[in-house]
Amino acid sequence: MLSGVRSLFSLVIYPLQTIASIPSDTELWLDGQLNTRQLLISENEAYRTDNLLLKAQLQKFTSLQAENIRLRSLLKSSRKLSDQMLIAETIAVDLDPYKRQIVINKGQRNSIYSGQPILDAYGIMGQIIHPGVASSTAILITDPSHAIPVQINRNGLRTVLYGTGAANYLEVQNLPNNADIELGDLLITSGLGGRFPEGYPVAVVVDIKRDPGLPFASIIAEASAHLEQSREVLLVMAQENAPQLMSEQTEGTPEHGD
Helix, strand or coil, X not given: CHHHHHHHHHHHHHHHHHHHHHHHHHHHHHHHHHHHHHHHHHHHHHHHHHHHHHHHHHHHHHHHHHHHHHHHHHHHHHHCCCCEEEEEEEEEECCCCCCCEEEECCCHHHCCCCCCEEECCCCEEXXXXXXXXCCEEEEEXXXXXXXXXXXXXXCCCEEEEEECCCCCEEEECCCECCCCCCCCCEEEECCCXXXXXXXXXXXXXXXXXXXXXXXXXXXXXXXXXXXXXXXXXXXXXXXXXXXXXXXXXXXXXXXXXX
16 A cells, blocks of 8 residues: 555656756756867867968978979089089068169178179079178179170170169160171170179070161060079089188179179
8 A cells, every 4th residue: 555655656756856857957968068069169170270280381381392393493403514503592682673682691601702693593693792791682684783794695796784674684785786686596694704604594685676777786685594583592603612612701892794
């Protein structure tokens, strides 16, 4: 009799116990859902961060790959030449619109000297004008104050190329109308004046105007070197400086042009 009453009593109060436990169970369920949601949010943020870092690293790898290609091109170019070479990096560009100058990360402690030729994998870029201890300023061949002796690779005709101040263009001055020069002619260093070694590409003739009323032709050439793009450059070391690349260079300040 007593056990039957207990059973009946349990049957009656079970729904009440279930109802009474709903808030607690609901709270536990909500806590679990919130914790799971917070965990998912944290993991999602972590994945986004990792993805951003990986993308940044991928950009760096792409940059390093491009740099590796450029360096390989430079080294390949230097192996073709008999002159001793030193690789430097461009660290600044002169923003003066009337100048074409750059700063490189090599100086007198690397045996850099005034008048030293610089080039990239494609041709002559210019020469050093202000060697510092750890960095140096170089003037590009397109600077309006720069001149470089050249010769036409096709026939050996000698002339002088002058900077125009434009990004990639130079001009030949004082060459007669009847001179043997053609579109597409490669102009290379002549070696005259002793500043630039002979045989380096300088520019390609892209425009010729011959006016019968004028004594000289108007000739424009485009620089062979990638003057506005090259990050790494090659410096041609003088024979007396080549064996001691890390020694300090003796003084000397030659003029810009030859």
